[in-house]
Structure formats: C-alpha cells, structure tokens
Amino acid sequence: MVLLPKPALEQLSLIRNIKPTTFFSGIPLIDLSNPDSKHLLVKACEEFGFFKVVNHGVPLEFILKLESEAVKFFSLPLSEKEKAGPPNPFGYGNKSIGQNGDVGWVEYLLLTANQESISQRLSSVFGDNPEKFRRALNDYISAVKKMACEILEMMADGLKIQNRNVLSKLLKDEQSDSVFRLNHYPPCPEIQALKDHNMIGFGEHTDPQIISVLRSNNTSGLQISLNDGSWLSVPPDLSSFFINVGDSLQVMTNGLFKSVRHRVLANSMKARVSMIYFGGPPLGEKIAPLPSLMRGKESLYREFTWFEYKRSAYSSRLADNKLLLFERIPASYILPQK
Numbered sequence: 305m306v307l308l309p310k311p312a313l314e315q316l317s318l319i320r321n322i323k324p325t326t327f328f329s330g331i332p333l334i335d336l337s338n339p340d341s342k343h344l345l346v347k348a349c350e351e352f353g354f355f356k357v358v359n360h361g362v363p364l365e366f367i368l369k370l371e372s373e374a375v376k377f378f379s380l381p382l383s384e385k386e387k388a389g390p391p392n393p394f395g396y397g398n399k400s401i402g403q404n405g406d407v408g409w410v411e412y413l414l415l416t417a418n419q420e421s422i423s424q425r426l427s428s429v430f431g432d433n434p435e436k437f438r439r440a441l442n443d444y445i446s447a448v449k450k451m452a453c454e455i456l457e458m459m460a461d462g463l464k465i466q467n468r469n470v471l472s473k474l475l476k477d478e479q480s481d482s483v484f485r486l487n488h489y490p491p492c493p494e495i496q497a498l499k500d501h502n503m504i505g506f507g508e509h510t511d512p513q514i515i516s517v518l519r520s521n522n523t524s525g526l527q528i529s530l531n532d533g534s535w536l537s538v539p540p541d542l543s544s545f546f547i548n549v550g551d552s553l554q555v556m557t558n559g560l561f562k563s564v565r566h567r568v569l570a571n572s573m574k575a576r577v578s579m580i581y582f583g584g585p586p587l588g589e590k591i592a593p594l595p596s597l598m599r600g601k602e603s604l605y606r607e608f609t610w611f612e613y614k615r616s617a618y619s620s621r622l623a624d625n626k627l628l629l630f631e632r633i634p635a636s637y638i639l640p641q642k
C-alpha cells in the first residue's frame with residue numbers, strides 16, 4: 305500500500321533521513337567561569353561556529369519562568385494567538401517564516417529585544433496577566449544579553465584584541481538591533497508513519513546577526529551542518545545554552561569565525577520549545593573586519609552597514625547564502641587588462 309502524506313504534511317518540506325538520529329558528542333563545551341576557556345572558544349568558532357556553554361550565570365528560575373509563559377501562550381486557541389500577529393516586523397507567526405515563501409512545522413513569537421519597546425500587542429494576548437509575561441521576558445533577555453556580552457569579551461581576549469569591548473559594545477548600545485524569538489514545534493505524529501522521513505521544523509540557514517544564544521526544553525531537533533554538507537544532531541540540554549556565530553561576526557573576523565548553518569527537524573513525539581536571543585549591532589553600524597585581525601590582509605567583504613545587510617537578508621530565502629552578495633572578488637582573480 306502506498307502511504308500518502310496527509311494534506312497538512314503536503315505543503316511542508318519532508319526530508320529523507322537515511323540514518324536514525326545519532327547525537328554528535330563532539331560539540332565544544334565552554335565553561336564560562338574559567339577564563340582559560342577563551343582559547344577553546346576561539347577554536348570552536350573557527351571550527352564549527354557553534355558551541356555549548358555551562359556555568360553561564362543565567363538563573364534557572366528565569367529560564368523556567370519564561371518557558372512556562374511561552375507554553376501558556378502557545379496553548380491558547382489559534383484565534384487568540386493570531387491577535388498577536390502577523391510577525392512583520394514583530395508578533396505571532398505560524399508555519400510561514402520570513403516574507404519570501406519559507407514554511408516550517410513551527411509557530412513563534414518574534415520580538416524586539418529592546419526592553420522599552422517589547423511589543424505592546426502582547427498585552428492583548430495576555431489579558432489576565434500581561435505584566436507577568438513582560439517581566440519574564442525582561443529578566444530572561446537581560447540575563448542572556450549579559451552572558452552574550454561576556455562571551456564576546458572572552459572572544460576578543462582569545463583573539464588578542466586590545467579593546468575587549470569592541471564586540472560587546474554593539475549589543476550594549478541602546479540602539480542595538482537585537483531580536484528575540486520563542487519557537488514552538490508541536491509534535492508531528494503523522495510523520496511516524498513515514499519511517500525514513502523527517503519534517504522540517506525550521507529550514508537550514510545562518511543567522512545574520514553577530515551572535516545567537518539558544519536554549520530549548522530538552523527536546524532534540526536542532527542540527528548543525530559541516531562544510532562537507534553533513535548534518536550533526538545536537539544533544540538537547542535543559543540548562544545549558546548553545547551559541548551560534550552569526551554572519552556579521554564572520555565578516556568582523558574576516559572569515560576566521562564561521563557562521564554556522566543550522567536547522568530544526570520536527571519531533572514526532574514531543575513538543576520543542578526554544579528561545580533565542582539574536583544579538584545585533586545598531587542599524588547604522590559598519591560591518592567590516594576588525595583592523596587588529598587584518599595585519600595587511602585584504603578584506604574578504606566589501607564594506608556595508610548592518611541596515612544594508614539586514615535589508616538584503618530579509619529579502620532572501622532562508623537557505624540562501626546571504627553573504628555571497630557581499631563578498632569581494634579577490635584582486636588576484638581580476639585579469640589584467642591588455
């Protein structure tokens with residue numbers, strides 16, 4: 305008998321998954337309480353653009369408080385959640401990601417990480433106690449932002465950059481264009497029938513900002529890609545954070561650090577709830593290699609502002625290589641004119 309996918313599955317991407325999930329045990333582990341970790345941290349950013357942090361100082365209470373508010377929101381009837389939509393630029397989104405036709409088995413809340421302007425629209429959704437959700441968001445975002453800044457300072461130390469604040473100051477800036485996202489991947493039981501397939505929760509992409517800080521409710525699904533095109537499944541962890549190098553940090557290190565390609569596969573049994581802080585610079589900031597990393601080398605990228613990069617990234621498809629348009633053609637490739 306031929307098993308036909310249900311209509312709900314039809315519109316969404318199914319991918320063949322030949323092997324059963326085996327978790328990758330080699331994710332670099334960074335202990336933030338140990339200053340010597342800076343060397344491991346630099347190595348992880350060069351090799352994977354991805355690592356896990358422990359002893360991060362973010363209180364578990366903040367994490368669990370926000371997670372429970374997120375679960376409460378996502379269990380509301382669709383009609384209620386839709387009152388907080390559409391997600392452009394901020395709000396509730398369902399299945400559709402970005403504005404260019406990408407879809408996934410996911411619903412989410414996309415918010416500014418700017419404390420003052422956290423969407424007023426949330427008030428209408430959390431009719432009974434909007435302040436509780438707002439407080440949970442503020443506590444969590446402040447703590448995670450502080451940790452992201454510590455990581456960026458440790459990175460600068462590891463790169464032997466004199467001013468250890470060059471990167472962290474961009475996130476600390478009042479005008480910092482940072483984003484926060486709560487994702488909910490409902491269980492996808494239909495997928496169990498299709499033995500060797502998986503449903504895409506969030507399609508492959510790199511994050512355009514400087515650094516992303518991710519955590520989930522101990523549910524698998526996140527995968528990172530290696531240069532050879534293979535995918536590694538990240539073992540879930542309730543109390544640790546996962547850090548992604550973003551495209552902007554790749555440019556600021558002139559390609560030394562790699563922005564990691566990643567995706568999320570839906571789980572047939574368990575709902576995944578994840579929260580991600582995307583640390584970005586102010587819109588007018590020039591994104592260019594840090595001078596101290598150049599030492600006479602040429603920049604691999606032409607100069608651009610975060611505004612220009614963001615505009616270009618947001619008008620591309622999720623899986624596109626968004627940095628390609630900003631790469632400089634090396635002088636040695638240009639043939640001399642006769």
Ligand SMILES: C=C1C[C@]23C[C@H]1CC[C@H]2[C@@]12CCC[C@@](C)(C(=O)O1)[C@H]2[C@@H]3C(=O)O
Nearest residue numbers: 401402406483511512617618620621622
């Ligand atoms: C197709 C999309 C969807 C984008 C924009 C564009 C390419 C990159 C996606 C992300 C990925 C990282 C978070 C986000 C908020 C971001 O800054 O870039 C996403 C955004 C969205 O979900 O809207």
Ligand SMILES: O=C(O)CCC(=O)C(=O)O
Nearest residue numbers: 485487506526568578580
């Ligand atoms: O939900 C996740 O675990 C990751 C999603 C993601 O990569 C993103 O929102 O940029």
Ligand SMILES: [Fe+2]
Nearest residue numbers: 509510511566
């Ligand atoms: Fe991402």
